[in-house]
Amino acid sequence: MAKTRNKAELKAAKAEAKATRKTASKQRRQQLWQAFQMQRKEDRRLVPYMALTFLAITAISVAIGVWSGGLSIVLFSIFGVVLGALVAFIIFGRRTQKSVYAKAEGQSGAAAWALDNMRGKWRVTPGVAATGHLDAVHRVIGKPGVIFVGEGAPARVKPLLAQEKKRTARLIGDTPIYDIIVGNGEGEVPLAKLERHLTKLPGNISAKEMDSLESRLTALSTKGGPGAVPKGPMPPGAKMRGVQRAVRRK
Template identity: 75%
Template sequence: MAKSRTPAQTKAAKAEAKAARKAASKQRRSQLWQAFQMQRKEDKRLLPYMILAFVLIVALSVVGGLAIGGFTMYMMIPLGIVLGALVAFIIFGRRAQKSVYQKAEGQTGAAAWALDNLRGKWRVTPGVAATGHFDAVHRVIGRPGVIFVAEGSASRVKPLLAQEKKRTARLVGDVPIYDIIVGNGEGEVPLSKLERHLTKLPANIPAKQIDSLESKLVALGSKIGPAAMPKGPMPAQAKMRGVQRTVRRK
């Protein structure tokens, strides 16, 4: 039988948990500040846009408060400050995200990295098929059904997509199967718009079916296995001979 904690032990545990939360919060603030400083140096329009949005919203709140008058006038000023700060922070987040995607564009593993950062109930399996040139096909399962996302040379990934769709169709029956090639060519989806493109697909299957669908597709295995894929975007000029040999051996 587990021993109950003494009041002193309970107090110490609470103090330790509080200290851990404070440390984590401090670390998040530090990381956010560092990210802001980096983005500010790279994006010369960031501060002007943030300041303009803040000032404009505060000014509108003050004007609205003066027009209404009474006690509401005094409430509109702090409300405007809070809203202005929130909008400025949103602008920072959007521009920072855009900058990250621009840097990742065209790099090996960028699509797999973007898929790993999807928000929502998506099941991502990177590298279900690939070539020695790091052209890869990743599998995503969600409410739309099964989506294959390819990155690399379109001429090399199209046969991989066709093969994976054929293998998968034998198991999933009537579940819709989509294919996407990430890139900036005709009919391709830019990396920065990949998440938006996926979320716009229709919801064809219930959420409870996603787990069973994933279990079926696990049996298909993978041509190379996710371990052979790079962990995040890799610079185009990086030396990848060793990794390419790994892919070929698979």
């Protein structure tokens, strides 16, 4: 009797998991379609670029198949369609991301949003320090060490960065500390290039050391009190993480 019940429960669990995956897949498709429709209305070159890329790759693959002869025609045709669709999706993702970053540029809280949407094992704490003018400093812990990212007027952000670096250095010893100001001025990092800039920093610490740093710095932030994170307006569709994941899964 118990064995029969266990089988029934296992079957029900499998059915529920299958339904959950189906719902999640449907939501991803809907999210992709909505993002595509929004981008298509704003970017007139999107559809032509995607179509030309798809057709060009497919045509080249078919031509190679015809030249090879035999079964290669079918194989290369299928390969061309799949590869063409993949590259077209990559173009869609890149152009959508570029458009969103362009809209977010210069808005309060844009750097915090960009950091929150980074891929990889980054530990982001927004607003560890801030001013009443919506200038802010965000803390990032990663393989390079501790990175402070400031956004706002450089004249007000630089003292905040110096203060946070000094406080943190007392606690973490020889662990490297980097500071970045987001902007388009000399020595600043543009918002769209922020993630690339961070990933180019050298790896200095291990994942285990990152965990230890996060624990110690969280305690420091709690003691010092959190800064006010700017709540400036974000452009529609600015949350790119879901779209990026959906594109990669496709």
